[in-house]
Amino acid sequence: MIMLSTRSRYGTRLLMSLARHRGDSPVQIADIARNQGISAKYLEQIALALKKAGLVETVRGRGGGHRLAKDPEEITLDEVVAVLEGGRGLVRCLAQPRSCARASRCAPRLVWEEISQAIFDRLSLWTLGDLLRMEDRLMNRATEPQEEQPPTFYCPSLPRSLM
Template identity: 35%
Template sequence: MLSKKTKYGLKALTFLASQKGRAPVQISEIAKHENISQKFLESILLTLRKTGLLGSKKGKGGGYYLIKEPKDIPMTTVMRVLEGPIAMVPCVSLNFYEKCEDCPDEASCSVHKLMLQVRDSTLEVFRNNTLADLVP
């Protein structure tokens, strides 16, 4: 299940991408437009800024803005920052790999085999979509 954090983050990014200019947008405006708790959104935007997806400007007329062009922001990046691993099990994760403590042999594990296919197909979707593709 997609977390609200990711959902809100995607909506906020899409909203920023839909703004023609790159003028900073206030948190309050994004929160209001997307029906999101402002305080919760604050922490999400902060995460996105720390990861380098967003920039921020303080003071009057400040707010958040996209650093890169929407078409240069792949969904793989966004999803990994917001949601974490794309794979459904750590043992098939590219960026967050972990061995299962049960399961003596990955090669012969039925779950591994199936989840590898799911990861690949999901990854393909995220690779084929940039932030620009999400804007209506």
């Protein structure tokens, strides 16, 4: 099973929390950690990586905290995952071919490269803004009577041919 690490999952939740407070005063990581049920120390490490990547900025002093450095519509999931997973490849040899003596003659490496590209191409279609809108619809759906049909989601960033 291919799985995203908690860094990507929690980092996305952190960014969504900051986006929800966009325009307000900066948000304390401890408050987000408490609301999300995540270790504040771990979330601080994630926030630091996001800050280095230019996605989050910090405000020092009284009333300080964290906020988004970019508009939610400009932050794509491929960017978030690449920052928090350490690159865009499923295997280390894609980013560091010299780490494996077989890299130049490895057929599976070519497959891993193609799959990695497909995953990140797909992630690039989704923005943080898309996730916020999806979450709003999910929250509204939770308070409305349930329909018999399974939910479908519309992502404005996705070409209609992919829906």
